[in-house]
Amino acid sequence: MNTPPDHQDAPPAAPAGFRLLRRGKVRDVYELPPDPRLGPRLLIVASDRVSAFDVVMPTPIPDKGRLLTSIAAHWFRFIESRRIVQTHLLSTDLDDLPDAGRALSEPERAFLQGRSTIARRAEVIPIECVVRGYLEGSGWKEYQSAGSVCGITLPRGLRQCDRLPEPIFTPATKAPSGQHDENISFERAAELVGLETMGFLRDASLAVYRAAAAFALERGIIIADTKFEFGVESSAAQRAGRVWTPPILIDEALTPDSSRFWPADQYAPGRPQASFDKQFLREHLEDLVARARWNKCPPGPALPPEVVRGTRERYEQAARRLCG
Numbered sequence: 001m002n003t004p005p006d007h008q009d010a011p012p013a014a015p016a017g018f019r020l021l022r023r024g025k026v027r028d029v030y031e032l033p034p035d036p037r038l039g040p041r042l043l044i045v046a047s048d049r050v051s052a053f054d055v056v057m058p059t060p061i062p063d064k065g066r067l068l069t070s071i072a073a074h075w076f077r078f079i080e081s082r083r084i085v086q087t088h089l090l091s092t093d094l095d096d097l098p099d100a101g102r103a104l105s106e107p108e109r110a111f112l113q114g115r116s117t118i119a120r121r122a123e124v125i126p127i128e129c130v131v132r133g134y135l136e137g138s139g140w141k142e143y144q145s146a147g148s149v150c151g152i153t154l155p156r157g158l159r160q161c162d163r164l165p166e167p168i169f170t171p172a173t174k175a176p177s178g179q180h181d182e183n184i185s186f187e188r189a190a191e192l193v194g195l196e197t198m199g200f201l202r203d204a205s206l207a208v209y210r211a212a213a214a215f216a217l218e219r220g221i222i223i224a225d226t227k228f229e230f231g232v233e234s235s236a237a238q239r240a241g242r243v244w245t246p247p248i249l250i251d252e253a254l255t256p257d258s259s260r261f262w263p264a265d266q267y268a269p270g271r272p273q274a275s276f277d278k279q280f281l282r283e284h285l286e287d288l289v290a291r292a293r294w295n296k297c298p299p300g301p302a303l304p305p306e307v308v309r310g311t312r313e314r315y316e317q318a319a320r321r322l323c324g
Contacts, residue, residue, distance in 0.1 A: 040121035059303035065115035122231025224260035
């Protein structure tokens, strides 16, 4: 398991009165007291940690957590306003924390401001819901060798980064931390979590992608692909054996961490694209791998200032275009 090291973005202490449930590659999740009306809740704190190839880098990206929180909250509100699917978002306002939150010290409050999400608690469905609208990454590699992506046959003659005739849904298993997710068929995913659940996840994922892609394109960003996570609210999960309950969208949505964002005015298929996401960081790391200076295993290499600066600038541009 790859445990992220302590960084300069760590809070002075765990927020007073909240129990740390888990620390992910980017987000720290705390338990909040249940709300009589809303039920079990979480406090999700986005750090400035950055990961690539499932490895957390030892160098943070300043303000990345705040940018991610802003972008994700924008999309959660967008999705709910269009009644596509319910999300876990309750608030990003620290004043909406329960009594324990009101006792935060000034250093704690300063750290948490802008990077905190109060969310419904849900049992995670162990499927990554990937939607691809363009042919890039692992999909492009598979297409070159097999003419398909995750077993879905595509037209012949497509180029790298071509727009697909229709967005495709390609689920994957959620691998343990430090391991890679594995692409699987829709049928295999249905065996794991149920046909009704997978039908809902597929339809909801495609609907969210189509609406978000159209919105982003109006603001000069192509969303080439993205991935979603869903869960079943904890109170409903207790009844899972008797009544099927629609999942809700959780974790994050349509951020530069979970999506490929391309500037529309520079788009030209047949080659790699400029981006507003982690691709800039990945390219730096791939160069290190090519020069035998890193092997894609922990620990990650320290990032030079120009890579930190360039990554932050790309996240900032995405936030300005999408949320401005």
